[in-house]
Amino acid sequence: MNLLDEHGSSLHRMLGRITRCEHTAGDLLQDLFVKLVSTKGIEKADNPYAYAWRSAANLAFDWRRKRKIQTVTLDNAAEICDQSSSVIDKIIKNEQLEHVLDSISGLKELDRNVIYLHYVEQLTYDQIAVRLDKKASHLRSTCSKAIAKLRDIVSKINSTPIKKEGSKSA
Amino acid sequence: MHKDEKYIIDCLNEIGNFEISDQKARANIENAKQAILNTPIQSTGDKKWSKLMKLNLTKMAAAAVILIALIITFNHNGVSPDGATIAWADVFTKIGNIESYSYKEYRTETHERLKPESAEIKLKYIKEKYYSKEFGKKTESYHDDNLSGQSYFLRQTNKFYVISHLMNHYRQEDWDSDSMDWFAPRYIIDNYSKSEHLNIGRKVIDGNVVEGIHLSSSANNNSKNRYDYYESTLWIDVKTELPFLVETNYKINNGPVVNYVMCEFQWNPVFTAKDFTPVIPDNYHLIKKSSVKKNLAKPQKVEPLDLSYLDEIGLTYLIYDNSASEKIETLANTDIREFMPSNNTDKLEELLLDQDRIQQQWPKYHTVRQDILEQIQLAIDYESLPETELLYIAQLLRDKFWMVGGLLSHESYQYGYMARVLCEIAYERDQHNADIIDELVESIQTLEPTVYTSLDDKGNFIRTKNIMLNKELLELKTKQFNILVGKINNETPPCWQHFACANDLVQLYQNLDNYESALSTVDWIIENADAGGWNNFLPDIKKTQTQLLNHKGFNSSIYKSYNQMDTEDFRYLRTIKSFKGPSWRGRYPKYKLN
Numbered sequence: 001m002n003l004l005d006e007h008g009s010s011l012h013r014m015l016g017r018i019t020r021c022e023h024t025a026g027d028l029l030q031d032l033f034v035k036l037v038s039t040k041g042i043e044k045a046d047n048p049y050a051y052a053w054r055s056a057a058n059l060a061f062d063w064r065r066k067r068k069i070q071t072v073t074l075d076n077a078a079e080i081c082d083q084s085s086s087v088i089d090k091i092i093k094n095e096q097l098e099h100v101l102d103s104i105s106g107l108k109e110l111d112r113n114v115i116y117l118h119y120v121e122q123l124t125y126d127q128i129a130v131r132l133d134k135k136a137s138h139l140r141s142t143c144s145k146a147i148a149k150l151r152d153i154v155s156k157i158n159s160t161p162i163k164k165e166g167s168k169s170a
Numbered sequence: 171m172h173k174d175e176k177y178i179i180d181c182l183n184e185i186g187n188f189e190i191s192d193q194k195a196r197a198n199i200e201n202a203k204q205a206i207l208n209t210p211i212q213s214t215g216d217k218k219w220s221k222l223m224k225l226n227l228t229k230m231a232a233a234a235v236i237l238i239a240l241i242i243t244f245n246h247n248g249v250s251p252d253g254a255t256i257a258w259a260d261v262f263t264k265i266g267n268i269e270s271y272s273y274k275e276y277r278t279e280t281h282e283r284l285k286p287e288s289a290e291i292k293l294k295y296i297k298e299k300y301y302s303k304e305f306g307k308k309t310e311s312y313h314d315d316n317l318s319g320q321s322y323f324l325r326q327t328n329k330f331y332v333i334s335h336l337m338n339h340y341r342q343e344d345w346d347s348d349s350m351d352w353f354a355p356r357y358i359i360d361n362y363s364k365s366e367h368l369n370i371g372r373k374v375i376d377g378n379v380v381e382g383i384h385l386s387s388s389a390n391n392n393s394k395n396r397y398d399y400y401e402s403t404l405w406i407d408v409k410t411e412l413p414f415l416v417e418t419n420y421k422i423n424n425g426p427v428v429n430y431v432m433c434e435f436q437w438n439p440v441f442t443a444k445d446f447t448p449v450i451p452d453n454y455h456l457i458k459k460s461s462v463k464k465n466l467a468k469p470q471k472v473e474p475l476d477l478s479y480l481d482e483i484g485l486t487y488l489i490y491d492n493s494a495s496e497k498i499e500t501l502a503n504t505d506i507r508e509f510m511p512s513n514n515t516d517k518l519e520e521l522l523l524d525q526d527r528i529q530q531q532w533p534k535y536h537t538v539r540q541d542i543l544e545q546i547q548l549a550i551d552y553e554s555l556p557e558t559e560l561l562y563i564a565q566l567l568r569d570k571f572w573m574v575g576g577l578l579s580h581e582s583y584q585y586g587y588m589a590r591v592l593c594e595i596a597y598e599r600d601q602h603n604a605d606i607i608d609e610l611v612e613s614i615q616t617l618e619p620t621v622y623t624s625l626d627d628k629g630n631f632i633r634t635k636n637i638m639l640n641k642e643l644l645e646l647k648t649k650q651f652n653i654l655v656g657k658i659n660n661e662t663p664p665c666w667q668h669f670a671c672a673n674d675l676v677q678l679y680q681n682l683d684n685y686e687s688a689l690s691t692v693d694w695i696i697e698n699a700d701a702g703g704w705n706n707f708l709p710d711i712k713k714t715q716t717q718l719l720n721h722k723g724f725n726s727s728i729y730k731s732y733n734q735m736d737t738e739d740f741r742y743l744r745t746i747k748s749f750k751g752p753s754w755r756g757r758y759p760k761y762k763l764n
Contacts, residue, residue: 004199004202004203004206008199008202009195009199012190012195012198012199013189013190013195016188016189016190016195017185017186017188018185020185020188022190022191022194022195022198025190025198026194026197026198026201026202029198029199029201029202030198030201030202030205031440032202033202033203033205033206034205034206034439034440035439035440037206055442058442058443058444059440059442062442062443066304093184096177096181097181097184097185100178100181100182100185101185115182116182119179119182119183119186120182120183120185120186121186122186147175147178147179150178151174151175151178154174154177154178155174
């Protein structure tokens with residue numbers, strides 16, 4: 001309960017950023033704490049917050065992998081095209097962010113956590129080292145390689161022919 | 171910077187701008203707090219948890235009693251106060267939508283005494299089982315509240331792991347995840363839906379209103395009449411329409427009484443890949459896949475060596491297997507009932523010859539001992555069992571050996587070898603225990619005769635002493651004799667055990683043509699007859715003495731079997747006199763002591 005009081009906001013924010021849905025973030029936060037009190041792992045953890053953070057990140061990325069892709073029907077697509085250009089831009093931007101997040105969720109746990117903490121949370125490698133209990137130099141090289149992997153994934157997605165596929169709603 | 175890289179980093183920065191309103195965030199955190207408060211603290215192997223549950227039960231007790239009284243009063247023939255009962259279709263629909271679950275399993279097996287002097291054996295198992303449609307199945311076994319073992323059936327990698335924390339080893343094998351369906355949640359209720367069952371109404375357990383469905387042996391049609399009795403009650407949570415508690419008691423073919431409880435179900439808990447990732451400490455060693463099955467058994471007649479039954483259903487079917495007599499007939503390619511030893515000795519010799527031929531095709535014990543030991547390690551935590559239980563299991567395994575054909579079977583040796591390994595483990599722990607030596611000698615003799623039967627050039631049956639076995643038994647029996655004699659003093663006179671051991675020694679010395687030692691042992695028997703109370707045997711013993719002086723055989727018996735004249739008894743011949751054979755043979759001293 002103390003952990004929730006102290007770090008609930010931060011964990012909730014992270015869940016929100018990865019899922020991009022406040023409702024899902026709330027659900028996952030519940031799942032996270034139910035899981036934490038139901039298992040013994042956190043009792044053994046040297047850094048309970050770091051443990052909880054990693055569990056939360058896993059939950060969020062797992063959710064992203066598991067959720068079903070909802071293809072936009074032709075009717076919906078036509079409707080979208082009728083919207084004003086600013087709305088369309090917003091939808092496209094949202095689509096891009098979803099693609100990047102989906103791509104990250106396909107990376108290994110360490111890779112995706114480093115990318116998230118460095119580029120989304122804007123933490124330094126020294127700060128990430130404390131969070132993930134790894135050496136900063138190792139994380140720097142991990143991050144560099146992970147970005148390269150992510151670039152490959154994203155470029156593949158971008159190079160595939162455009163389909164009548166819409167946003168993946170949360 | 172690569173343009174895609176810049177695009178990605180821009181997106182990541184943008185993702186960081188996603189914010190949820192403070193109000194919504196606070197509401198979500200508050201909901202999480204409530205979820206924690208409503209969650210039972212269920213930590214792995216945590217004693218605190220059971221204490222908390224007890225407290226919880228205590229608090230619930232008063233309210234529960236009142237509720238039970240109210241519900242029972244209005245509840246007639248299982249119909250709830252509003253006249254409604256749970257519909258099976260709803261339960262099936264609900265359970266069909268379950269993606270993951272976990273529950274706790276408590277199992278107690280009470281083995282009846284095979285002999286009045288046998289200790290009653292009670293085996294207790296506690297397991298926690300986790301199932302995820304996505305990830306697979308995990309079982310955690312506990313011994314004295316400590317995690318003793320884990321098994322994983324992993325869907326995504328098609329791997330199967332068994333980790334023993336007692337032995338610090340693990341096994342990893344390929345596994346066909348298509349068989350995963352077997353773990354599906356609907357199997358928890360399958361048996362009840364297919365059998366005639368009785369709705370026994372509602373009650374309150376732990377503050378939850380549940381409705382019970384009861385199966386009894388007469389109604390349990392799925393059991394193929396294997397059960398001496400079977401009764402099981404499934405309690406469905408009225409609110410969730412999902413199983414809440416399963417209580418089962420059964421006994422199969424006079425085996426142990428089994429009490430089996432499945433409880434503390436969690437439905438659709440959130441599991442991550444990590445929950446189904448085996449964590450194997452660096453110092454654990456990998457056990458190679460056993461070669462026992464492929465190397466030891468003949469394809470046509472192999473009974474798969476699968477020790478999982480020891481874990482899953484206890485030792486039940488070790489003791490009773492109705493297929494035994496059929497197998498004996500099949501394996502010997504003949505009907506043993508034709509062979510009355512008294513009037514058809516040639517046929518009996520022929521069968522002994524067959525036995526020896528089959529036995530000599532078995533892999534040699536010492537070449538497969540390690541494989542057998544590994545099989546045992548995977549099935550039971552033998553290190554945690556006391557010697558008495560090891561010996562008891564060995565006895566059951568020997569019975570199983572005889573049931574599946576004994577020396578007439580190509581596959582029975584697996585059980586006999588396991589029995590011998592267990593006795594050797596007990597003996598390694600305590601080499602000065604005469605009872606353990608008895609059981610070890612029994613196991614060794616179960617697998618090998620002291621005299622082989624064969625044919626000479628002219629096709630006549632001849633007997634050849636099994637010198638190696640006789641020497642091995644002599645060494646053990648000599649040690650046992652010294653232990654027993656060392657305990658004799660004024661207050662502890664010699665007893666039947668001394669007499670039986672001395673008789674065995676005489677026979678073994680004689681088998682090895684050591685007549686001098688045989689005679690000195692006979693002298694000891696005669697000298698101690700008064701003190702030990704076996705004067706009644708003196709005429710036979712003195713006859714034996716005369717025979718040994720002339721270097722002739724020793725042929726008196728000090729034991730009798732319940733079914734001595736039964737054709738069945740031929741299976742247990744060609745052993746030393748104290749050899750007991752399976753428990754149903756009922757070997758007992760021939761004469762009472764003075």
